Amino acid sequence: MMKNKENKFRFGIIDVAIILAVCVLLAGVFVRYGLIDSWGGGDELKEYSVSFMILNKHPDSVDGLTQLPDVYYKDSGAYFGTLEAGVSIMPAEDFVAMPDGTIVKTTSSAGKVDVRGSIKVKGRYKDGEGFFHGGTTFIAPGGKMEMYTANADFTMLILDITESN
Amino acid sequence: MENLNEKTKKFRFNAVDAIIILAIVAVACAAVLVFSMLGGDGQDSAVKVEYVVQLSQVRGEISDKIKVGDTVIDSASKYNLGTVKSIEKLPYTEAVFSESEGTEVMSEYPEHYYVRVTVTADAAYNGSYYSIGGFRIATGVRIYTRFPDFLGEGYCISLHELEK
Numbered sequence: 621m622m623k624n625k626e627n628k629f630r631f632g633i634i635d636v637a638i639i640l641a642v643c644v645l646l647a648g649v650f651v652r653y654g655l656i657d658s659w660g661g662g663d664e665l666k667e668y669s670v671s672f673m674i675l676n677k678h679p680d681s682v683d684g685l686t687q688l689p690d691v692y693y694k695d696s697g698a699y700f701g702t703l704e705a706g707v708s709i710m711p712a713e714d715f716v717a718m719p720d721g722t723i724v725k726t727t728s729s730a731g732k733v734d735v736r737g738s739i740k741v742k743g744r745y746k747d748g749e750g751f752f753h754g755g756t757t758f759i760a761p762g763g764k765m766e767m768y769t770a771n772a773d774f775t776m777l778i779l780d781i782t783e784s785n
Numbered sequence: 786m787e788n789l790n791e792k793t794k795k796f797r798f799n800a801v802d803a804i805i806i807l808a809i810v811a812v813a814c815a816a817v818l819v820f821s822m823l824g825g826d827g828q829d830s831a832v833k834v835e836y837v838v839q840l841s842q843v844r845g846e847i848s849d850k851i852k853v854g855d856t857v858i859d860s861a862s863k864y865n866l867g868t869v870k871s872i873e874k875l876p877y878t879e880a881v882f883s884e885s886e887g888t889e890v891m892s893e894y895p896e897h898y899y900v901r902v903t904v905t906a907d908a909a910y911n912g913s914y915y916s917i918g919g920f921r922i923a924t925g926v927r928i929y930t931r932f933p934d935f936l937g938e939g940y941c942i943s944l945h946e947l948e949k
Binding site for chain 2 (some may be wrong): 634637650678715717719720721722723724725748749750753758759760761762763777778780
C-alpha cells in the first residue's frame with residue numbers, strides 16, 4: 621500500500637523537461653504579444669484620437685453608425701474605442717476618366733457616401749516605433765482596419781492619430 | 786530483492802519516454818535545418834545596400850507621414866529593413882484610354898501620389914541574393930512597410946550595394 625503511494629508521486633526527469641518546455645512556451649507567448657510591456661506600462665496609457673475615413677459606402681449602411689458608438693475589432697471582437705461626436709457623411713469621391721484622357725475628381729453618381737470621423741482610444745506612443753493601441757497593437761495612418769459597431773460593419777482607413785487634450 | 790525491484794522500477798524506460806525524446810530530437814534537428822537554410826551556405830558577406838520602395842496611390846493627406854531617419858519594418862515578418870534616407874513624392878498616374886487621341890495615355894490621378902522611399906540597410910549577400918535580417922530583398926519584392934507613422938504596401942523598385 622505504502623509502495624503504491626510512493627510510485628504515484630514520483631517526480632522524474634521527464635516531468636522536469638515538460639515543466640521547462642511549458643515555461644519556455646509561456647515566455648514565448650508573452651514576448652511575442654508584448655504582454656511584458658503592457659504589464660509594466662498599463663498605467664501609462666493615454667487618450668488619443670484616431671481620425672478615419674470610410675470610403676464608398678451605401679448610405680443605408682452607415683445611417684446607424686453613430687447611434688451605438690462603441691467600435692470593436694472585427695477579427696477579435698476586442699473593444700477598440702468610442703466614436704467621437706462630429707461624424708460627417710458626404711457624397712463619395714469618385715475619379716472619372718474624361719474623353720481626352722484626363723482624370724477628374726467628382727462625386728459618386730451611384731449615391732454612395734464617404735464617412736469621416738474620429739474615435740477616442742487608449743494607447744501609448746513610443747518614440748521611433750509609433751502608436752500602440754492598448755499599449756500592444758501597432759496602428760498608423762495608411763492602415764486599413766476591419767471594424768464593427770453594434771449596427772454596422774466597415775473598413776476604415778486611418779488618416780491621423782493625435783493625443784487628446 | 787524488493788529493493789532491487791524498486792530500483793529497476795524507478796529507472797524504467799518505456800515507449801512513451803522514447804517517443805518524447807525522439808520528438809524533442811526531431812524538433813531540434815528541424816530547428817538546426819531551418820536556421821542553417823536561413824543562413825545560406827555559410828559564406829554570406831556583410832554589405833550595405835540602398836533600395837527604393839515605391840508606395841502607390843497614397844492619399845495626399847497621409848503622403849507626408851514618413852520622415853527621414855524612420856525605421857522601416859516589414860509588417861508581415863517584423864524584420865527591421867533599415868533606415869529612411871530620403872523621400873520623394875510624385876503625382877500618381879494611371880493608364881487611361883483617350884477617345885480624342887485613340888490611344889492610352891498616362892493621366893494624373895488627382896490628390897494621390899507615388900511615395901518613393903530610399904532606405905539604407907546592413908544586408909548579407911550569399912552569392913545569389915541579398916537579405917536584410919533574413920528578409921530577401923530584390924526589385925519586384927512586395928514589402929508591407931511599417932514606419933512609425935505610416936502603414937502601407939509597396940514594391941522594391943531599385944536595389945544596389947553601397948561601396949564600403
